[in-house]
Structure formats: structure tokens, C-alpha cells
Amino acid sequence: MQTYSTSHILEFNKGTLLLKVQSSNSSSLFEQFVWDERVGAQRAKASKYDEIVKVFASNQSHRLDDRVYKSLGSLSNWEAISLRTYQKAALLNWEASGKKGIVCLPTGAGKTRVAIATIAYSNVSTLCLVPTRVLLHQWIKNVHEFYKGPIGILGDGCKKLHPITVSTFESAFRNMPWIGNCFKLLIIDEVHHFGNAIRDEIFSMSIAPYRLGLTATRPDSDKNSLQLQNLQEFVGPIIFSMNIHDLTGVYLSDFSHIKVSLRLNQVEAVRYERESKLFKSYYRSFKKQYPDSNWQEFTKLSSLSASGRQALAAYFRSRRIVNLPEAKIVKLESLLQQHQNCKKLIFTSDSESAITISRLYLIPAITSEIKKAERESILQDFLQDKIKAIVSCKVLNEGIDIPDAEVAIIVGGNSNEREHVQRIGRLLRPSEGKKAIVYELIMLNTHEERQSIKRGKPFENFKFNRIKNNI
């Protein structure tokens, strides 16, 4: 019979683990724990749970009364899930890397399918984290296709837990101190939102030993190395990666990329010039004074002086001129007419432009202010061909399934590569004989030329059609 010198109780306590020693002769402390004098017990991050249990299992002199995991029931009622070759490979890699890691696949390549297969394969309680409320409902729908049991919801006014629960990032962040012990697998959609210290506590407060991150853009360029390091710690390394080039034509739709260069009209050009000049002269002198400063420092310091504030205001005015000038409106109208019978997505750089286009051409806008029911109704109308176009600023950038859009018109954007890849990815969900077209409207002699080059880097070596200076 096994005899133990010390007996311990391990409990989940508001997103952490508390270890209470029952016998008084214990002096050994485990490296995962810190003495918390506030409560007179050893405390550890919940994410160390698996490690701690293993340490106890290998330690003969300590008995553990494990009261951490709270079962929400078992998973049953799965239907068969068919996977493509690369999806199977992703799942196998995840298994081989200790059931932790990040899968990078382009939009439309079936990341959600990989995730659902992972849940079915693991068959353990799972918390799926998604960035928005729209995606919350989309995920529930997708999981329901293969899993006929109840699905929990956390977010959008609902708080219902089941062995498979889908939650928005924000709700998970707020509720993790109370639900962190209920799930053994964490699936994190659009995982690139993490690793920057914003809401990263989610990972420390969950006991889940198995973790799968999903993203369409690899978070491992130089500037993101710290983020990647953090993600490796929280979710695991990148275990599988494919890009648009690898899948286009076979698993993703082929597409043409057309850059349409336009010019500001005379009045707009004069205004733009004036505003830019005002901003640039201040910015140059600022840069001379603080050569190593970044944009945040610039905005911070310039807001302290009247001339700085004027420069900043001029900067924003210049942006507004270029966001939706006359030439873009004219070109947009002709493109809408040219592709009258195709389904179109229009992307703008700000909500104001999206609403303006919506008003002008009576095209539904999906912005953060449009509520869930209306958004769903718009997407439903789009699916059923009742409407032919949707305009959006950022809401359509990530994740939302739009199965058969064929034309994207990028009226405005920023220099973010990730956003650009995500936007183009909206069109690439395959269908028979589909050939997508991406139009990028760029105002010549403005900051948009630079932005377009910068955000287009991931597509630099692309073999697809590219028509430049098509004025």
C-alpha cells in the first residue's frame, strides 16, 4: 500500500490554482507555485495544471486531492467529417506536437473545419474563442453541422455552458476566472489578435492542456517576434502553414488583381496639398528633434502644442479627402455597373465612407454599428441573391463566410498587409469555374500609393493578372 508523507488539495480559484497542504509536516514547495500570504496557500497559474498533475503523479511522497476540473458532461453525437489532404496533415502535426500549436491557412481554406475535426478527434470539453459576435454565431452554425449535441454560448448577451462552448474574446476574458476549469481544449480563431499583452490573461487562467490557434496570416515577421514568442508560450509553435499561392487554383479560387490609379480633382488636389504641407512641415521638424520617435510618440507630443494639434488635424483632414474623393465614386459606379450580375464586396478605410457609399448607391453597409439581426439578414439576402453588393470598413475583414462573392473593390484601406490578405481572402472560397477579381482604387500623388505598395507585399511574387495605372 502506498503511503504519503504529505496530502494536498488542489483547487481552481478565480483563474488560478490553489494548493492547500493538509498535513503540517510539508516543507517542499513546487516550482510552479508561489506562496500567497493573502490567503495562506500556494498559488499557481491555471495553465500549469497539466504540469502540476504530472509532477504529483511522479512524486511518491505527495498525495494530490485534485478538485480542479469541473465537468460539463461528455461529447456525443458526432457526424463524419471529411478533410482535405492538407487539413489532415494539419491535424496530424497538431497531434505530433503534443496537441498544442498554431495552424496558418489562408481564408477559405477551411480552418474552421480543421478545428471541428480537432474537437471531434480529441473528444474533450472545448472552448472556442472567436473575435466578434458575428463569428460567434457563424461558429455555432458550423459546429452544429457536425455535432448534434448542445453548444454553449458566451457572449452577445448569452451565458450558457456546454461541453462545446463558443465565446467571444471579450466574454472569455471576463469569465475565465469562473470557467477556466471547465475545458480541456482551447481553440483560438484569429489567434494573431493575441500575444500583445491585450487579453493574454485568458491563457494563464485556463487549465486546458490542449490548444489550437488558427490564423490566416503568420504572426512571425520580424516586428512580431515578441508576439510570436508569447503565442508559442500560450498556444504553441506554428505547426502547419500554407499560403494562398499553395492553394490557389486547386482549393482556392483563382483571382485577378487590378490596381486602378485615379487622380483627385482640382479642388481636392489643392486641399490635399495644403493639408499635407501643413502636416509634413510640422512632422519634419518634429522628426529632426526626435529622430527615433514613433507615430504614437508623435501623436502624444504633438497634442500638447497648438501647432502640433493643427498638424494632426490637417493630417486627418488630408486622409478624409482621399478616403472617398469624386474620382473614386465615379469609378466605383462604373465598376458596379460593369459587374452588375456578380456579387461584390466593397471595402473602405472608414465607416463614414462605407455609410456614404451605402446611401449613394443603396448598398447595404455592414459596420460595427449595424446590429446582429440586420447583419445576418444582409448576409442572408446576399446569399439568396436578393442583393448584389455589400460595403464594409473592417467588419468583413476577418472570418465571416461569404461563399460566392466574385468581385472585391478596395476603395480604401491602410498599409496593413494582414488586413489586405484577409480582404482578398474573402473572395477565395472556391466554387466551380469561379475567377475572382480584386480592384484596388488608388489615388495618385497621395499617401495611398505608398500604402498600396506596402500592403501588397505578400502578393509581390504573384503570377496573377495585374493591371497598373489603368487611369
Next chain:
Amino acid sequence: MKISNSIELKTTSDYLLPVFYNSYDKVWIQSLLEVYKRNVGRSYQFNNLILSQKQFYGASYKKQKLMQSILDKQFFKSKKFKAIKPSQIRQFCFRESAKTKISLKTRKFAIERASKHFKIPKHAIEHFMYYDLKSARISIQPSEMDDIENLLLKANLLMVQALLLSSEKVNIFISESSRPIIRYAKWKGLICHLLQNKVNGITEIEISGPLSILQKTSIYGKELGGLVPYLAAMNEFSLSAWIQYGKQVKILKLSKADPIFPKQNLKPFDSKLEENFYKKFLKSTDDWDLKREPGPFQAGHSLVFPDFALTHRTNKNLVWYLEIVGFWTQQYLDEKLVKYKQANINNLILCLKESHKCEIRDLLEKAKVVRFKSSIQPNKILEIINV
């Protein structure tokens, strides 16, 4: 977002010193208020555009922005639409427009059809199409407006709470009962650690979150900020908060002398149940005002304080009182009902938890009982009071 980007601050090597709004700010706040009053009836977008071009003399950029956000909340409240929802107008117009080739001409026809369908003029279709969005929201003169002094105090409280968002723990020295503070902290899942108990009549409590000793975290910042209004009731206190400021940790010190307690600041809610009901009710109707803790009412030799008073906006004589009974005994309930009877509060709505096994004895004639599971649905209350 960095806190220094939104809050006017001074820093020393160890401390954060918020630059509070003071009497010198009153002049420009008055001018700012005038702009809001002048723009009553105009859209949020218009008001914003006007203000983006204005820098008031004596106002710093950050202070002006923060004050604007306070006034925005008072002047641009969301509005509910009862007849035709803007989303219905939009859906109709978008579907109509999609039937023909997109152009400015066909747009005109779609608007005309919408006008016939909804039986309202074309200009109204244009006007209401995006009327529900914040950018298109129309400014309304608030029924109860804060005076400038109170606006200053509200802004200062917001500044302090914004700073506390980046805090990991606070230490509070108080000479009175620390019960309300501890009750709030426990309710929010924080840990209260008594560092020194009643030395020279002063108690020192450290309040932090469970994870705080294991890693840097800002997860408890919102809850720590929520403590501040509870300190208003203290005659004397001193608070130190450790704030993550860039890569450093700096200390924020607050005391009773700081101008951070608005005069009409609402007493914090007794429970999440009350708080949720308050928020949900205000969202679900435009016809009724909800006042917390009205009274007191004389009930024999004692007093009674209902949880809420619901007053009709146009008919101020129409008032209902609402009492929420969460987890109490039969005796407590009986005593409460006797008090209401003595106070002659007839139009009383008693909200009782479904799991509550108590009997309702001796209820006043007009009083109503609403049973609830975990939260009180405003619709049930509205059904009673709208009759």
C-alpha cells in the same frame, strides 16, 4: 491605448499625478456646453465636425476630448423607434435597388417605391434611413443636466478610473467601517488582505486579484476603478494604487481632498441583479424614468426605501415603486410588506426570486408580484405599468 495619450498627467520618478479639472477649466467648459446646446437637433456627425475644428482657449486637447465624451453621453442618447425601424427602410431600399442596374437614377426610383410602401414622404425616407446609427443620432437637450461643477467632478472620476484600469493592486487606509469596500471587492472576485487592523483607529487593506501575484495583469483594473465611488461615503481615506505606466510601475495616490466625487454620483448598486435591471430597463423604454432608492417613506415608526421608482415621463403623477427581494426569509418578507402597507405604497411591484419559497401574505390591493429566475425582465414590468 496608452493612458498618457488620453489623460492629462504629470509624472515624477515614482508617482503619477493626474491634472484634475479645476475652476480654471469652467470657462472653456461653459463654451463647450454652449456648442452642444446650440447643436441640439443636429446630428452627432455634425457636432463632431464642428468640435474637431475648435480648440477652446485654456483647454488642453485631452481634457477637451474627455469632457466631450461626457457631454456626448448626455446629449446623444440612443432612441428607440416604434413606427418604422430604420433597418426596415434600409432593407426595402437595398432590395429594390438591387433589382435594377446601380446608378444614381435608379436610386431615385428605389426611394420613390420605399416612400409608397411605407407611406411617408421621400425626404423622410432619406432622413430616417440611417437615423439609428450613432453618427446620425440627433442631439436632444437632456432633461437633467449636470452643472459645470459636477461635470468637472465626473471628468476627474473618469480620469482616476481610467488610470486604475492599468493597476494591479490598491492599498486603502480608512478610519471607518471597511465593510462596503470589502463587500464590493468580494462581489467582484478580488482578494482583500488586511495589512494592519485599527492601529490608531486606521485600517489598511490591500485589494488585488488572484492572478496579480503571478504575472503582470490589468484584468482587475476595471473592478479596482469601481471601488472609487464607494470611497465617497468615507470621511477620511488614503488610497495608493500601483499603475503600469509604460514599462514602469508608478504610484497613484488619492485622498478625500481630491475632487473626484460628483455630487449627484449614484450610490453604487447593492447587487448585480439591481444593476442589470437598471441598465436593461432604461434601454427598453423611452416612456418611463427609473430612479434608484427613492424615498424614504414613513412607515409607522420606521422608514422604508423602495429599490426603484418608475415615473412616467409625460404624466409625472403616474409612479410605481419596485422592490427586489433576492434571498431573504419569510419573516423578512412579512416585515417588508407590513412596512409598505404602513407607508401606504399601493402601486408596488414586488420582484421575487422563483426559487424563493416564501408566501405572499397581506399584500396591498394594487400591488403586483413578478417572479424571476435569475434576472428581472423589463418587459414583464412594462406590461404591468403600461396598463
